[in-house]
Each structure stands twice: as C-alpha cells, then as structure tokens.
Amino acid sequence: MTSVPRRTTVPAERRAVVTGAAGFIGSHLCEALLQEGWLVTGIDHLRGHPADVAAHNLETLRPDPRFLLVRADLATAELDSLLDGADTVFHLAARPGVRSSWGEEFSEYVDSNVLGAHRLLDAAGRAGVRRVVVSSSSSVYGGAEDGATPETRLPTPLSPYGATKLLTEHLGLAHASRPGARTSVVALRYFTVYGPRQRTDMAIARMIDSALTGSPITVYGDGLQRRDFTFVSDAVRANLLAAQAETQAAAVNVGTGRTVTVLELIDLVGEIVGRPVVYEHSAARDGDARSTHADLTAAVKLLGYQPLVDLRTGIERQVAWRRSLAADIREPQPVGG
Ligand code: NAD
Numbered sequence: 001m002t003s004v005p006r007r008t009t010v011p012a013e014r015r016a017v018v019t020g021a022a023g024f025i026g027s028h029l030c031e032a033l034l035q036e037g038w039l040v041t042g043i044d045h046l047r048g049h050p051a052d053v054a055a056h057n058l059e060t061l062r063p064d065p066r067f068l069l070v071r072a073d074l075a076t077a078e079l080d081s082l083l084d085g086a087d088t089v090f091h092l093a094a095r096p097g098v099r100s101s102w103g104e105e106f107s108e109y110v111d112s113n114v115l116g117a118h119r120l121l122d123a124a125g126r127a128g129v130r131r132v133v134v135s136s137s138s139s140v141y142g143g144a145e146d147g148a149t150p151e152t153r154l155p156t157p158l159s160p161y162g163a164t165k166l167l168t169e170h171l172g173l174a175h176a177s178r179p180g181a182r183t184s185v186v187a188l189r190y191f192t193v194y195g196p197r198q199r200t201d202m203a204i205a206r207m208i209d210s211a212l213t214g215s216p217i218t219v220y221g222d223g224l225q226r227r228d229f230t231f232v233s234d235a236v237r238a239n240l241l242a243a244q245a246e247t248q249a250a251a252v253n254v255g256t257g258r259t260v261t262v263l264e265l266i267d268l269v270g271e272i273v274g275r276p277v278v279y280e281h282s283a284a285r286d287g288d289a290r291s292t293h294a295d296l297t298a299a300v301k302l303l304g305y306q307p308l309v310d311l312r313t314g315i316e317r318q319v320a321w322r323r324s325l326a327a328d329i330r331e332p333q334p335v336g337g
Pocket residue numbers: 019020021022023024025026043044045046047048049072073074075091092093094095096097111112116135136137138165189190191192193194199
C-alpha cells in the first residue's frame with residue numbers, strides 16, 4: 001500500500017491530483033497548478049519515458065514543497081489514499097501513441113487506458129472527488145475529411161490506441177452519469193499537442209532534431225495528411241478551465257481549428273531553425289488519420305476556451321527549448337564554414 005503524507009493546513013478545494021505527472025503534458029499541468037496556488041500530488045509509474053527524460057520533465061516540480069510525486073501504477077495500485085481530500089483529479093496517465101498500438105504492446109494500452117482509468121474513476125467516486133478531467137484524444141474521431149469535427153460526430157477510431165481513448169472517455173462519462181454520482185467528469189479531446197518536452201516519437205520533436213542535427217526523419221505516406229496542432233500551454237489552460245466548467249458529464253475538443261499538412265510543417269520548422277528538415281518517405285502507417293480538425297464551438301461555450309498560441313510561435317518556443325538542452329546536439333556547420 002502507498003502511504004501519502006497528509007497536508008492538513010490547506011483547504012480541500014485547492015488539492016489536485018495529476019496522473020501522468022512525469023509526462024509531457026502532465027508535467028506542464030503540474031507547474032501551472034502550482035503557479036495557481038494548488039497543492040499537487042502527481043502519480044506516475046515512471047515507465048513511460050527513459051529515466052533521464054522523466055527526471056527532466058520533473059526538474060522544476062521536485063524541489064517544490066507543494067508538489068508530491070507518488071510512484072504508482074493506476075492499473076494495480078491502491079488508489080483511495082492517494083485521492084483522499086482531493087478536489088480535482090486531472091487524469092493524463094495513459095499509454096500514448098497511435099502507430100505503436102498494433103500488436104503485442106496493446107496490452108499496455110488496455111492496462112493504462114482502460115483498466116487504469118476505470119480504477120481511478122472508481123476511487124475518485126469513493127473519495128467524493130468533485131471533478132475529474134480526463135485526457136481524451138482527437139484519435140477518437142478517425143478523421144476529419146468532411147471538415148472540422150464537432151463532439152456530436154459519431155466516433156470511429158482507426159487505431160487500437162484511438163479505441164482505448166474512446167473507452168477512457170466513455171468510462172469517465174459513465175461514472176459521472178451514475179445515479180447520485182458526486183464526481184463530475186469533463187473529457188478533453190486534445191488535438192496533437194506540441195511544445196517543450198514533447199514526446200520524442202512525435203512529428204514536431206523529430207523535425208526539430210532533424211533540422212538541428214541533419215539526420216533524416218521518415219514521412220509516413222505522401223506528407224499531405226493534415227493535423228490540427230495544439231500548443232501545450234493551450235492544452236494546460238483547457239484543463240484549468242475544465243476543472244471549473246458547469247457540467248456533470250461532457251466531452252470537449254481542445255485544438256486550434258486550423259490545420260497544416262506534414263510537408264507544410266516541415267517547411268515551417270526548417271525556416272524557424274534556419275536549416276532544412278531532412279526527410280525520406282515511407283508507406284503510410286496503419287491507424288494514422290488522414291486529417292484532424294477541431295470544431296471549437298463547444299470548447300468556447302462550455303469552457304470559455306480559445307487557443308492563444310499560433311503554430312509559428314509555438315514551434316519557435318519548442319526550438320528554443322530544444323536548443324537550451326543542446327549538449328547532445330551538434331548543429332551542422334554552414335557549408336564552407
Ligand atoms: P506521456 O507519455 O508524456 O505522459 C503519460 C505519462 O503517464 C507517462 O509519464 C507515463 O509514465 C504515465 N503512465 C502511463 N500509464 C500509467 C499507469 N498505468 N499508471 C501511472 N502512470 C502511467 O504522454 P502525453 O503526450 O503527455 O499525453 C498525456 C495524455 O494526453 C495521455 O492520456 C494521451 O493519451 C493524451 N493525449 C496526448 C496527445 C499528444 O499530442 N501528446 C494528444 C491527444 C491526447
């Protein structure tokens with residue numbers, strides 16, 4: 001059983017639990033919550049990233065006395081004591097990644113995204129947590145070839161990952177819809193999130209590294225697939241807004257309402273870095289949507305959410321962060337230089 005130090009002097013309404021705290025989005029959310037004056041318990045099994053990446057993600061959080069990290073697996077750990085006294089739980093822990101969800105690794109997706117989510121929601125209900133904000137995904141839609149997708153669009157996920165995220169979300173809504181449920185749930189369907197600390201399997205992180213080092217990346221398919229890219233601070237702000245939104249159970253898009261192709265993105269990253277992204281093409285990957293595109297009508301109405309960071313500004317910030325780490329980056333010298 002995991003023992004948790006009690007924090008008796010702080011009002012209950014300012015206690016948050018963040019699952020997936022050592023991850024890309026979760027670590028940014030913890031920082032924002034601390035800035036807003038919350039006490040934060042982070043839960044993570046610390047298997048989602050190599051140890052040095054998790055340590056980097058947690059770097060500013062660890063020394064803060066208002067932050068507590070608990071190493072626990074949501075699929076197996078005793079969770080009641082971790083949620084005791086929490087007002088809001090932000091549930092980000094998951095096995096992410098669309099293309100790696102085929103095959104044997106699928107059991108990890110089920111353990112974290114289905115069983116872990118259900119166990120957390122069950123414990124949140126028992127603990128009387130007021131609000132759980134669940135991280136869902138644009139991958140529940142399957143595609144947006146007919147235009148921006150509103151939440152009323154029938155979800156048809158194309159990947160095993162997308163199917164588990166739809167289950168995560170529906171488990172949340174089912175828990176919140178139980179008669180007499182004390183815990184309300186908002187599920188946030190993030191559209192491809194980027195920014196400092198982005199996961200290294202993702203497109204923008206790989207493109208920036210390619211432009212900085214000259215090593216090639218692979219474009220899956222023709223590169224004309226379109227994505228609605230969301231800067232991490234906008235995803236974080238959507239979480240803060242969702243904690244206060246007036247609803248018992250809802251799913252909401254979190255994107256920008258704008259899309260670019262992968263090839264357009266490659267040009268933009270090259271321009272910002274000042275060196276081209278080097279790439280080759282391979283076959284399109286199973287499960288990749290041809291297009292994602294958020295309809296933000298419900299996000300504006302329910303959350304008061306608007307994206308604040310445009311793609312160029314967001315990539316400039318991610319490049320600056322990547323350069324600040326640059327011990328392992330040897331930028332190519334100019335020709336003749
Ligand atoms: P991430 O891998 O960086 O963070 C997830 C964290 O959860 C990791 O630190 C991992 O160790 C932890 N974790 C996984 N399973 C766990 C378990 N069973 N118990 C405890 N900890 C566990 O991923 P991310 O990109 O920050 O994504 C965060 C959330 O947002 C996920 O739910 C993901 O599905 C969702 N999402 C992400 C994006 C994106 O573009 N990054 C888009 C849509 C949805």
